[in-house]
Amino acid sequence: MKQVWLGLIAVCLLAGCSSKIEDYQGVEPALHLDEFFVGDLVAYGMVQDRSGKVTQRFRAEIDASWEGANGVLDEVFYWDDGREQTRVWRLTKVADNTYIGTAGDVVGEARGTTVGNALHWVYQLEVPFRDGTISVTLDDWMFLLDENRLINKTEMRKFGFRVGDITIFIERKQAQ
Template identity: 45%
Template sequence: MKQNLKLAVIFCLAFTLSSCTTPLEDYQATSPQLDIQQYFSGKLIAWGMVQDYSSKVTRRFCVELDGQWQDDEGLLKEVFYFDDGEVTYRNWQLTKLKQGKYLGGAEDVVGNARGQQRGFAFQWQYDLLVPIDDDVIKLSLDDWMYQIDEYRVFNRTKMQKFGVTVAELTIFFDKQLPLRTCPRA
């Protein structure tokens, strides 16, 4: 009985803490202004890692990105090179709306991704189909990007199932020239 009560308290605490977030409006007056359309134009590279619920690093990866925009419509091609040799692809179709808002979709995104920019921050939320072992799991992602300078953006993402954070992503984007490439397995 005590064991069940402890588990219930831990679950409630984890659920409560995982639902806390900073309002995007808190970044309104910050700079530099993150312009998604400008930053994700052309080629850039990123490095990242996935951490499980216990903060253990479970995967590392490198991503080569290429973004092209025609007016307010964009295509962002991503090629992921994982440390275990896996290579995956994602093609984002992006639409810039009014007042710093964006819509997007990709092959493994369920429905529309919705994003909004304020100051140096961008919040991007969507449901993603993630292959795990022999199954595909739908996770809700809460992406936060922060522009450091004209070349670098940091990204922190919470991956949640039933409102509980099951993994986190950390990604570092860089578009400083000369542009590097990801190592090939």
């Protein structure tokens, strides 16, 4: 367990110092979405506002599958306020290290690239706000820690200003 925490700290430090996907060239283990996102996964996460205060926590159950170049991530979120939310990602591998993704609350397509143990993708997400929704830009970085665990760090922006962050830890259910 100590090694996992040290790995998490190292990943967070690397993410803070780097802004280019190419920085992860050759970093092992290599992240292949069509290999990691297969089967039953569980995620734990938190949302922080721009000051760093945790505003929401959640657990998510993910049923992931791939057929050829197409993947489906069927996610059910259980929020700390009792809400449940479902998101179904449809992913397509369009080149060796390039993916696109769509979901019901994603505006247009998410586009991303994997290099080494990292995935970087950016997309617009409709999020609940007051009596409706607003569109925020998510700058999403995923880092494969080992064959069973991945960490996801996301910066949320609106009108170019950082409005919050999301941190998610994902693991295969059998790794627990």
